[in-house]
Amino acid sequence: MNKRALIIIEAIVLGAALAPALAIASQIVSDKRRMTGSACAQVSTAGFLRITHDDGAIFNDVVNGNFPLTVDCPVISNVTPPSGDISAAPELWYLDHSTSAISCVLRSDSNDSIISVENSATSTGDDGNYRKMTFTLTPLSGGYQHFRCTIPTRDAAGNASYIIGYRSW
Amino acid sequence: MKRSFSTAALLVALAVGPTPARAVMTDANGTIAGSLCQKVGLPGTLRVTADDGAVYNHSSSAVLTIDCPIASAGQGSKTLSGFSNLWYLDQSTSSISCTLRAEDAGTTAVNQLSRSSTGDDNGYRSLDFGNVQGFAGGQMHLRCTIPPRDAAGNASFVISYIIRDDGPDATGHKLGYHTFPGTNCRRIGSDGSVGFTTDGTIFNDLSGGNRMHVDCPMFTTRNGGSTGPGTVVWYLDDSPEQLSCMLRAEDAGSVLINSVSFNSSVNDNIYRSASLSGLATFNGGFVHMHCWLPVRDSGGLASYVVGYAIEPL
Numbered sequence: 319m320n321k322r323a324l325i326i327i328e329a330i331v332l333g334a335a336l337a338p339a340l341a342i343a344s345q346i347v348s349d350k351r352r353m354t355g356s357a358c359a360q361v362s363t364a365g366f367l368r369i370t371h372d373d374g375a376i377f378n379d380v381v382n383g384n385f386p387l388t389v390d391c392p393v394i395s396n397v398t399p400p401s402g403d404i405s406a407a408p409e410l411w412y413l414d415h416s417t418s419a420i421s422c423v424l425r426s427d428s429n430d431s432i433i434s435v436e437n438s439a440t441s442t443g444d445d446g447n448y449r450k451m452t453f454t455l456t457p458l459s460g461g462y463q464h465f466r467c468t469i470p471t472r473d474a475a476g477n478a479s480y481i482i483g484y485r486s487w
Numbered sequence: 488m489k490r491s492f493s494t495a496a497l498l499v500a501l502a503v504g505p506t507p508a509r510a511v512m513t514d515a516n517g518t519i520a521g522s523l524c525q526k527v528g529l530p531g532t533l534r535v536t537a538d539d540g541a542v543y544n545h546s547s548s549a550v551l552t553i554d555c556p557i558a559s560a561g562q563g564s565k566t567l568s569g570f571s572n573l574w575y576l577d578q579s580t581s582s583i584s585c586t587l588r589a590e591d592a593g594t595t596a597v598n599q600l601s602r603s604s605t606g607d608d609n610g611y612r613s614l615d616f617g618n619v620q621g622f623a624g625g626q627m628h629l630r631c632t633i634p635p636r637d638a639a640g641n642a643s644f645v646i647s648y649i650i651r652d653d654g655p656d657a658t659g660h661k662l663g664y665h666t667f668p669g670t671n672c673r674r675i676g677s678d679g680s681v682g683f684t685t686d687g688t689i690f691n692d693l694s695g696g697n698r699m700h701v702d703c704p705m706f707t708t709r710n711g712g713s714t715g716p717g718t719v720v721w722y723l724d725d726s727p728e729q730l731s732c733m734l735r736a737e738d739a740g741s742v743l744i745n746s747v748s749f750n751s752s753v754n755d756n757i758y759r760s761a762s763l764s765g766l767a768t769f770n771g772g773f774v775h776m777h778c779w780l781p782v783r784d785s786g787g788l789a790s791y792v793v794g795y796a797i798e799p800l
Contacts, residue, residue: 357704373741394517430611431539448740462518464540
């Protein structure tokens with residue numbers, strides 16, 4: 319066996335040895351925990367939280383008034399969130415079909431909530447198109463993340479705005 | 488000689504390769520805001536704070552009971568002491584009391600640990616729920632009581648919690664496998680009345696009317712692929728009317744939909760599981776479960792969704 323063949327065999331052996339670990343490491347780094355809007359909880363008493371009968375989205379079932387619904391959407395936050403991985407940026411999918419926008423804040427709190435950092439985003443649209451908000455946030459290690467959103471009421475024509483789902487680390 | 492040694496080292500690495508991949512851990516656990524907790528029973532008033540996602544009892548007279556679902560690795564491991572905590576702020580005369588319940592999949596056996604808060608001040612503290620033995624494929628949840636506001640109006644808060652029962656996979660499930668108790672389900676529409684049992688199941692607490700439609704969220708970590716054989720729903724069907732569940736996968740825009748369903752009409756008192764495997768999911772999409780729970784029968788017997796699990800492939 320010549321030297322070149324030996325090197326090739328070693329490369330194959332090395333690849334086989336590392337493949338499972340690398341594959342799993344890759345899965346963890348790209349880990350994005352996605353949940354439907356149905357995991358969100360209503361905050362305070364204004365607005366009326368409803369879950370759709372099909373896709374697990376949520377909306378404000380109040381017709382045309384100044385009663386925005388505030389919701390808190392918990393994330394099953396990774397024990398050690400990945401850092402610097404742009405592909406895993408937190409996102410929230412929505413359908414903005416109201417005159418007013420959906421406004422969201424992604425918060426990362428220390429586990430006792432004494433320290434927090436946050437980043438805000440606002441919907442665009444007022445049409446029938448599904449879009450997503452993207453957030454830029456370095457989460458607090460060992461803490462937890464959650465989205466805080468306000469959903470406007472149905473518009474005068476009865477159209478509602480929806481939070482479809484969200485993902486974070 | 489150097490090259491021979493190198494080759495031998497590589498062969499050794501191959502032999503031990505999978506071991507350092509502790510990563511066979513199911514990667515199920517996470518810290519969760521109190522806002523995932525749901526109210527149990529009628530007394531007390533559950534509120535979510537306007538900032539940190541904590542929950543508290545807004546009532547000034549009644550005790551509030553909540554159930555806080557846990558994404559469990561379902562490995563049959565013990566919870567990790569020092570890494571399994573519930574954070575709280577106790578500002579009331581009475582304590583916050585919590586019990587971590589580890590149920591087996593059929594909720595016929597339970598291991599549990601109860602703790603109570605200390606304080607009545609402005610100090611943030613935590614309760615340790617380590618060393619509770621879980622069950623393979625079982626569910627975990629925290630059941631807490633939060634006292635009413637004190638005479639000065641101060642409330643007590645459950646801020647966040649994490650229960651770590653992850654570990655080297657002992658059940659052959661894939662990365663991302665996790666279980667949830669039925670208390671993680673939420674009612675859709677106005678039919679039925681939600682009941683949560685002490686062991687973490689959900690049922691329709693009415694004796695008449697339509698079936699109660701609920702949505703049971705779960706998290707997904709993989710991009711696409713199908714649900715594996717560990718994807719199941721545990722239930723007890725004790726009503727003449729059918730109990731049904733449907734696991735749904737949607738793309739991020741809710742345009743594409745796949746689903747797998749099961750219907751039960753056995754009407755007995757036996758805990759069973761139904762497979763929801765083979766559901767093709769979408770890259771970047773969501774997975775969640777719908778169930779329809781019948782009303783109690785004429786003898787008062789109900790049907791229950793005990794818990795559910797997802798195994799990504």
